[in-house]
Amino acid sequence: MKCKLFIHATNIHQGGGYSLLSALLDACPGEQEVVALLDRRIPKPTNIPGTMFIKFVQPSIRQRFYAEWWLWQNVRSQDTVLCFGNLPPLFKLRGHVIVFVQNRYLVERVALRSFYIKARLRLGLERLWLSWRAGNVDEFVVQTPSMRTALLSSGCVVKQPVHVRPFVKVSGGYQRTMSLKHVRQDGHKRYDFFYPASGDPHKNHRRLVKAWCLLAEQGLFPSLCLTLDANVSSELCIWIDEQKLRYGLKLENVGFLPHDKALLLYVQARALIYPSLFESFGLPLIEASQSCLPVLAAELDYVRDVLDPEQTFNPESSISIVRAVKRFLGEGVGPLPLLDATQFMASVLGKVE
Incomplete structure (x- = not known):
């Protein structure tokens, strides 16, 4: 049977993550069988090839748990699963699992007290999820060398490779072009x-x-x-x-x-x-x-x-x-004007205006 690509992105619905997800869905080759599990809040992608099946998931704990169970039931050993929302699958899947980690709060122990209580609870739960289920991952992907260092230092990675793959919607025009x-x-x-x-x-x-x-x-x-x-x-x-x-x-x-x-x-x-x-x-x-x-x-x-x-x-x-x-x-920020010992003494004695 032909292998499938599963894109698991049930917690992506806005911002830069959604922009990258949209570009990723558009880039899927027409001959590749793709199954995308997406957040119900995003617009339905247009120009979907006949080889792509989209399963929308409501943003609730119950429905997301069901999506995890559905993956466990449907992924086969020859399939690839790209988890695009930072978190590993809840269950050990039979296929090859790649996790794309974008949220630095999950891999660095930055204090969360400045967040509202709901965001603190969510980030705390996601940190636990990442460290608890990291064994279900075959490889991690990040976008920069410093993010790779942070992930390796987090204790989540055991033996899995961590690849740096800077992913943007359009890769061209990336240099200074005017003075x-x-x-x-x-x-x-x-x-x-x-x-x-x-x-x-x-x-x-x-x-x-x-x-x-x-x-x-x-x-x-x-x-x-x-x-x-x-x-x-x-x-x-x-x-x-x-x-x-x-x-x-x-x-x-x-x-x-x-x-x-x-x-x-x-x-x-x-x-x-x-x-x-x-x-x-x-x-x-x-x-x-x-x-x-x-x-x-x-x-x-x-x-x-x-x-x-x-x-x-x-x-x-x-x-x-x-x-x-x-x-x-172009507003000049000059260096601090220095005094020598004679000038300083003169200022102390009041001989400098």
Whole structure:
């Protein structure tokens, strides 16, 4: 019998994960028999080949457990199973199992106390699931070397290989194509800076907005576009609105956008700014490069894994973010003026104005 490819993605329905899943489904060869278990909340894929069977699963514990049992019943020894949502199958399957791990929270023991209780419970459960059922996996796939290091250090991997396969929707156009001087002088953009990110704590919005407040105190008011969902991140959005009003910030939150609409904003900005504290991949970094957009980003491994940004900063320091923004805008940030011993003594004695 001909082997089948099972794509298990019942917990993917939005954001970058959904964008990659859509591209993956479109790339399935027409001659390959594919069975896709998908979240009921996503739109039904179009142009499905006759060799693809889609089984939609409701986002409930009961239905997802049933999907796991269904896999156990239907996967044969010659089949391949691609688990696209970070988690191994609940049951030991007869086929070859590949798990694509994208969520860094599951492999790094980062404190979850800054999350709402529902998200904390979900992430805690998924961490347990990954470590408990990792023995059901034949190989892992991640997108960057630093994510591979994090997964290997997590204790989940025993003897399975961990492959680094940077996966994006379109792989071309991944290099700088214009000079930084030219971009600085481009005053015809809608925004100076764009940060497409959810309101999760590691996305670091508070330090970014504090940097904009410090810039305002220095008489600089660059515009910034955010994509925060006010329903999901209500407390953060209220705080940002308060800072915007207090300091007169040129800051616009356009709300959550589907991935295709978010892509349109890249061409409306002069630069991407990316202060996230950690990522499994950092897809917007790639998309910015493909859109010929300069990048200001955290000086962290996940950034250097995928590109060489135009400016970097310490993401835990709003002052460092301010300095990077000023360098990009061509606002001089000179070195600290030093005094020799004679000048210092003169200042102490009050002989220097």
